[in-house]
Amino acid sequence: MGSVVKSIRIDKKTLSEVESLLHTKKETFSSLTSELIAEAVKMRKCPGIVFVDGPAGRRARIEGTGIDVWELISAYEEFNNDLSALKEAFHWLTDRQIMAANGYAKAYPDEIERFIKMNRGWSKEKAHTELPFVRKKG
Missing domain, CATH: 1.10.1220 (Arc Repressor Mutant)
Structure with missing residues (x-):
C-alpha cells in the first residue's frame, strides 16, 4: 500500500x-x-477490538480476552460456520465479543486470512525446525 x-x-x-x-x-x-x-x-x-504485539507482528485481539480475531474466525470456519458450535466452544465469550470479532474480520478480511494461512502453514516438521526447544525429550 x-x-x-x-x-x-x-x-x-x-x-x-x-x-x-x-x-x-x-x-x-x-x-x-x-x-x-x-x-x-x-x-x-470496530469497538471491542484491541491490538497486541507478538512473534507474528501486531494482531487484532478481542478486548478482555487472550483470543486473537483470526483464532476465533479460524475456529468458526473449522465449525463449518456453525455459530451455535462456536458459542458452545467459546462459552465464556459474550455475544458482543463474538460480534466484534466477526465485524473486524468482515472489515479486514485479507488481514485475518493472512494470519489464518500463516497458522495453518505450521507442520510438526516446521515446528521442530523453527522451534527446536519445543521438542519432547526422551
Missing part, C-alpha cells in the same frame, strides 16, 4: 508519548505514528 505525506499538529504530551514508544521499538517516528493511526481507525470502526 502506498503512502501519502501529510502534515499534522500533535500536542506536546502526545508527541512525548509517541517518542517514548520509539525507545522500545526499532521503528521510525513516521512508521510508528502511521501504525498507531491505522490501529486507532480500526478500533474506532
